[in-house]
Amino acid sequence: MGELTYEIGQNAYIKIVLHALKHKSSAVNGVLVGRYDAGKGIVQISDAVPLFHSNTGLLPSLEIALMQIEEHFASQEVSLVGYFHANERSDDYDLSNVAKNIGDHLCRYFPQAGILLLDNRKLEALPKVKDRSPVMQLYSRDGSKWKVEENSHLVMKEPSANMILLDYVSTQKWEGIIDFDDHLDDISKDWLNAELFK
Template sequence: IDSWCKENSYVIAGYYQANERVKDASPNQVAEKVASRIAEGFNDTALIMVDNTKFTVECVEPAIHVYELHENKWRCKDPHVDFCEDWTEAQRIAASLLDSKSYETLVDFDNHLDDIRNDWTNPEINKAVLHLC
């Protein structure tokens, strides 16, 4: 992943996780450890936890909690502070991707490890996002 990021001028800036239990949106030890490791190379690392209770097709409100590293502890950012430059635009794009069922072709790195033919860079979804912008 590091090599691919360097070759394509990307930075690993954070880690996201969706817990198995719908009502659990708190980072576990694995999430904190992975995010802390990323923070060793990138000062503004974000740990993003999916809040499945807020996940809707309409994308009325952000379905994530953003954590930042503060004094070696992961703290949830104030949800009333905007962490998205253009929430309306993000909402529109997310709703469109959900409507087109892009999630059915989404490949995360675990999928790639199960079958290396699965492209974890998700070029088709990235093209769709760029097209929607």
């Protein structure tokens, strides 16, 4: 699947990074929502839903979350197109078994599903470097294994996303991000994060 390009939208990108920043000392994960343009070979990631910051691999909570997410997005003609993960330790740059297992599960329903692993080195350097590339690494499934893709396979839909992200970071906007863990603790909290970009 190396010929595929994964195009990530600004809001999805910002949600992923803010989720990781809010829970710096925990592993975090979530799912990617979008559509597949088979003619162009592009997986378009239009949204991200932060899932957990504790017990990232707990199956009952994951099943509940995936059912609610799929039900919500079914009418919008988008589906789950991938998974994102940030490791607990800042010096851990490997794809965890939890990430691989959830990625494998998503591939059963969407064979082109990718995994985005946050790169803590790039994330820490972001305010200094003013880089326009994503602060994450793309993995795609190759047979039964996950492999790292070249950076050219993951592109930002809006090249200025990192600049806008810096503004969100400077105003500590990550404090407002809600994940499914938060929603399960208090169902009045919106896992869609509709207020985040207002």
